[in-house]
Amino acid sequence: MKGKKIRNGDIENALNKFLKDEHHLVLGFKKGTDGIHHQVFKGGVDNYSLINHVFGTNGALYLRRIFSKGIEVLLMMRPCEIRAYVELHKLTQIEREDIIAISIDCPGTVSSKESKNNMPAEIDQLKGYFSSNNSMRWACSVCREKRGVVGDGGIRFDKTGNLWIIPYTEKGERIISIIEGELEEIPHEMLIDRSKETEKFQVDMETFNKDFEKCIMCMNCRDMCPVCYCLDCVFNGDEYLPKGDALLNKVFRTGSTTMPRGKDLFHLIRMYHVSQTCVGCGACEEACPQGIPLTKYFKGVSERLQGLFSYMSGRSFDEPIPYITFLEDELKEAED
Amino acid sequence: MAEDEKNKNPEIVGFACSYCTFKASEMAGSLRMKYPEGVKLIQVPCSSRVDPAFVIKAIVEGADGVFVAGCHPGDCHFIKGNYYTRRKIAALKEMFNIFSMKEKLRLFWVSAAEARRFVEKVTDMYNDIKEKKNEG
Numbered sequence: 048m049k050g051k052k053i054r055n056g057d058i059e060n061a062l063n064k065f066l067k068d069e070h071h072l073v074l075g076f077k078k079g080t081d082g083i084h085h086q087v088f089k090g091g092v093d094n095y096s097l098i099n100h101v102f103g104t105n106g107a108l109y110l111r112r113i114f115s116k117g118i119e120v121l122l123m124m125r126p127c128e129i130r131a132y133v134e135l136h137k138l139t140q141i142e143r144e145d146i147i148a149i150s151i152d153c154p155g156t157v158s159s160k161e162s163k164n165n166m167p168a169e170i171d172q173l174k175g176y177f178s179s180n181n182s183m184r185w186a187c188s189v190c191r192e193k194r195g196v197v198g199d200g201g202i203r204f205d206k207t208g209n210l211w212i213i214p215y216t217e218k219g220e221r222i223i224s225i226i227e228g229e230l231e232e233i234p235h236e237m238l239i240d241r242s243k244e245t246e247k248f249q250v251d252m253e254t255f256n257k258d259f260e261k262c263i264m265c266m267n268c269r270d271m272c273p274v275c276y277c278l279d280c281v282f283n284g285d286e287y288l289p290k291g292d293a294l295l296n297k298v299f300r301t302g303s304t305t306m307p308r309g310k311d312l313f314h315l316i317r318m319y320h321v322s323q324t325c326v327g328c329g330a331c332e333e334a335c336p337q338g339i340p341l342t343k344y345f346k347g348v349s350e351r352l353q354g355l356f357s358y359m360s361g362r363s364f365d366e367p368i369p370y371i372t373f374l375e376d377e378l379k380e381a382e383d
Numbered sequence: 384m385a386e387d388e389k390n391k392n393p394e395i396v397g398f399a400c401s402y403c404t405f406k407a408s409e410m411a412g413s414l415r416m417k418y419p420e421g422v423k424l425i426q427v428p429c430s431s432r433v434d435p436a437f438v439i440k441a442i443v444e445g446a447d448g449v450f451v452a453g454c455h456p457g458d459c460h461f462i463k464g465n466y467y468t469r470r471k472i473a474a475l476k477e478m479f480n481i482f483s484m485k486e487k488l489r490l491f492w493v494s495a496a497e498a499r500r501f502v503e504k505v506t507d508m509y510n511d512i513k514e515k516k517n518e519g
């Protein structure tokens with residue numbers, strides 16, 4: 048695979064060049080007074096940060112329902128954010144035409160609720176920092192794809208401290224052409240490796256009920272999930288929740304008397320609905336005021352359900368979402 | 384002890400396609416075949432109309448089991464609806480499996496002519512669930 052070696056300052060220069068066109072925007076990270084945050088850059092970049100070691104939200108959230116033509120948006124984000132963008136595109140929530148998505152190697156992140164003092168900002172030091180303590184978010188410690196290998200292009204770090212920018216599509220090539228230098232063979236070994244397989248998630252309803260005991264049904268988890276996009280969510284209002292006789296029936300038939308009623312319903316249905324598109328980013332858990340271990344469930348369930356179809360959310364633009372396609376001869380074991 | 388009876392007898396919600404399984408259930412009725420009272424059918428225009436959310440809602444709100452039933456693959460009135468059903472329900476089964484309750488969900492293919500098959504399928508499911516319910 049070929050890419051361009053990037054020198055210090057090359058990226059900022061390239062972004063500034065790209066932003067000279069008044070119809071161009073960059074969505075990336077900016078160093079603020081308190082941490083690093085998502086930012087839309089217009090005209091040029093300032094206090095730009097390539098990586099962001101603090102996770103607040105998944106940036107793909109802000110891309111939903113971008114259909115306009117003629118404004119080019121360059122995404123410079125984490126792999127989980129680019130993967131969520133790819134899924135949203137497949138769900139027809141974003142037009143791909145005017146978006147260029149570059150994924151950047153991610154060393155993992157800490158929660159935006161944690162203290163960020165004394166954290167290094169450089170990727171190689173971050174890698175060491177994370178291996179010396181357990182401050183990394185659980186979602187990141189079991190992340191399926193930390194490498195900048197998704198989208199239209201990627202930015203990768205090699206083991207000797209060099210940065211590489213690699214095109215995966217024609218759009219990626221266009222962006223890379225702004226950067227000086229020649230394409231050359233990229234090193235085989237990079238700083239961030241392929242992720243290890245994690246254990247298959249298995250649980251029971253008793254544990255589920257215990258884990259969700261403190262849930263107050265604020266639905267922040269749904270609202271901050273990049274791929275939970277329905278305008279007309281079944282959980283808008285309380286029409287779908289058990290109430291009246293249905294609630295009494297539930298109490299008598301299942302013995303379940305927990306409140307707020309219907310939180311089991313809410314989470315299980317959401318888990319199914321995002322099962323093929325969840326990227327395991329943990330934005331849901333980050334948004335939860337009650338510290339519910341949401342990633343364990345959403346990531347755990349979605350990986351197994353994706354596995355059924357050898358699918359991985361956001362890995363490629365061309366792989367159709369399993370529920371909207373089929374093979375005539377398959378899944379005989381599911382028939383009773 | 385009517386209350387006890389009720390607790391021991393499972394309730395099963397079945398989503399049945401109106402072009403096949405639901406017709407089979409009607410035929411079973413006109414042939415005077417019996418199937419358990421606890422099996423409650425909901426007619427749907429195609430098995431693929433069943434959003435797995437319906438199944439989860441039925442279970443969470445007290446059904447002891449749910450089945451989704453449609454035409455045999457290749458025979459869908461809408462040509463390919465049941466292939467989507469199979470994908471969606473296979474995934475839902477995997478999810479039930481993760482939550483250690485895979486016995487609560489089944490997927491049947493029953494054509495409009497298969498009254499006997501319909502009765503067998505639902506009775507088997509009913510009995511299996513009843514047995515499990517009365518174990519614990």
Ligand code: SF4
Pocket residue numbers: 102125126127128153154155156186187188190191192193327328329
């Ligand atoms: S989930 Fe993966 S890509 Fe996303 S922030 Fe964590 S390590 Fe990075």
Ligand code: SF4
Pocket residue numbers: 261262263264265266267268269331334335336337338339341
């Ligand atoms: S954000 Fe937390 S408390 Fe709110 S609904 Fe989700 S799990 Fe429950």
Ligand code: SF4
Pocket residue numbers: 105271272273274275321324325326327328329330331332341342345346
């Ligand atoms: S369910 Fe949670 S982990 Fe999955 S994509 Fe949504 S926010 Fe990310």
